[in-house]
Amino acid sequence: MDQKISRDPAMTDVARLAGVSHQTVSRVLNNHPNVREQTRLRVQAAIKELDYRPNRAARALVTGKTQLIGVVAQNSTLYGPASLLSAFEEAAGQAGFAVSVGRVKVLDRESISAAVERHRDQRVAGIVVIAPNSGAADALADVPAGVPLVTVDGDPDRATPLVTVDQAAGAFEATTHLLQAGHSTVWHVSGPADWFDAAGRVQGWRRALESVDAEVPPVVTADWSAASGYRAGQMLARMPEVTAVFCSNDHLALGLLRALSERGRRVPHDVSVVGFDDVPEAAYFIPPLTTVRPDFAAVARETLGLLLEQVSDGETARPRRTVAPFLVTRDSVSPPA
Amino acid sequence: MDQKISRDPAMTDVARLAGVSHQTVSRVLNNHPNVREQTRLRVQAAIKELDYRPNRAARALVTGKTQLIGVVAQNSTLYGPASLLSAFEEAAGQAGFAVSVGRVKVLDRESISAAVERHRDQRVAGIVVIAPNSGAADALADVPAGVPLVTVDGDPDRATPLVTVDQAAGAFEATTHLLQAGHSTVWHVSGPADWFDAAGRVQGWRRALESVDAEVPPVVTADWSAASGYRAGQMLARMPEVTAVFCSNDHLALGLLRALSERGRRVPHDVSVVGFDDVPEAAYFIPPLTTVRPDFAAVARETLGLLLEQVSDGETARPRRTVAPFLVTRDSVSPPA
């Protein structure tokens, strides 16, 4: 008689066991108010006994809504984006949403559009695009209106809803910290120019200098790698007037530190350094690095919030949310010698 | 009359436009052979015109199958696991599967079980667990049989289907490379003892030494961080008999390099070093690091393959697949002074 083993239990099975109609089971599941306590308990017992789990496909079919969020991210292991993604997955998971990640090799228009389409095929409730550079941001033009979409780390000048770390504020704080230590100006090693994060940090750095009428040295542009930080460091180490450097991320700072130490420039005695990101190793650099810590968890929460607002309200506004990072003080900053 | 704008086009809309039945549309979509070419073209045109996309929920409901794969991974940004995840997402995406990632803060039994349950609620076609340490492996005991499951980086001694990098082979190769350079023995800085990756590397290292009757020095156990590599380095740098060190990952090697350089031990002149992972920065370490590169893409492909086999055949065997890593030779190894 127990031939039903072949099939997963459905709502009707639970209903039969509990002696109610399947609709009542549905009510219990969805916390409808009009269910007698006693009935609710009977149903819940039946659910547990059968190890029943609602069929999401069936629910999605009738409601027209999934509990799925699509994320488009680059196939990279850069600390910032990876942390963001990880934080978002956790936040969404806690809110009862599944996250489907579409990886993309390069952040160009074609790849991103394809990834977005794949997500639309899955009928995701909303899409998050981690679009840290201009190529990615361009691709968003292709996304049809009507799909709830939030951009993270994207272009501040575009119309899409956006959540970012307040790069400028963090850079401002870092730079000001160096100035207040007594340095007359602060040099800057920047990330790639087409990354919004990098641009924002340049902006904050410049504003901090201008706000106290400090001289604004030329930006040293690098990529995000330790290698390029090292090369920048080889150059800066030769310049005795350089006593303070703000690096656009911690890996750059790592390379810089090594170059400085090779050239006999002691940190922080001769040169003070501040990074950005607070990678896990930063506390173990030599010396432990003063850096700016973005709150990825907060960015993730804001992103999720913004997305869910769009899903439910169908917002067409263009909301911006920024999350302020904060300075983590360690041992790589001191007054100039 | 065009009031249907409110609803996404369904199969019947396509059918009507093409002048066929919805079943014929379904046949076209699923590449059934018995459709006249002309009909197929008409249907495809209609599909394109309406920008129709099949409703996965409806399909999943009737077939009982999703095109979703659940992955359980730790909420960390360690290079190995992060790369693996990223590679798997890409491989699965190319095979037409969506990947839903369930992040877990700690790899203990409870968290992993919860993540697995969330995936089962979603009725994923299969589950991949990245279970690099014993806590994670223990949790797999809770996963009910019948759910296609593949473990990556898991416990080689357990019964679950498993794909891993061949840690022992990589370590063997690295160690042998050092021995062949002329070193009488090789020291080893290991990752955490409860990680299978670390254990496998210790094993390979030991076997390489034993195979040439070299002395087997005590294992220096660390965690995966540069900081602990640095501490290990401070110790080893004081021991003149140490001329070759194999580190369980590149970050350890980075810390070790710094400690050695601080103590005036030149690499590779005084001490040769080999790492594991080939992180992107490894080529820019000082000196550029000889290391072992795991092929994460291959691991991802094997994992997907194994999972899909289980999905279709319902395999109950306990297949093992290992992917051989290979040595990347750079400048951190030379004959002993």
Add this chain to the structure above:
DNA sequence: CTGACCGGTGTTATCGCTAACATCATCGGT
């Protein structure tokens, strides 16, 4: 005392798809 209302429950239709079967030409073989 009665009708309107309400809480608790059941019944039925429906979402968009695929599986299974039904139908109807067409066609080669005898």
Add this chain to the structure above:
DNA sequence: ACCGATGATGTTAGCGATAACACCGGTCAG
């Protein structure tokens, strides 16, 4: 010229849930 096979297509019946409405007994205002 008839017949069963075969190809192309249509029809019908679910999959497992929610929505909308129907129903029924009790409470309460008038």
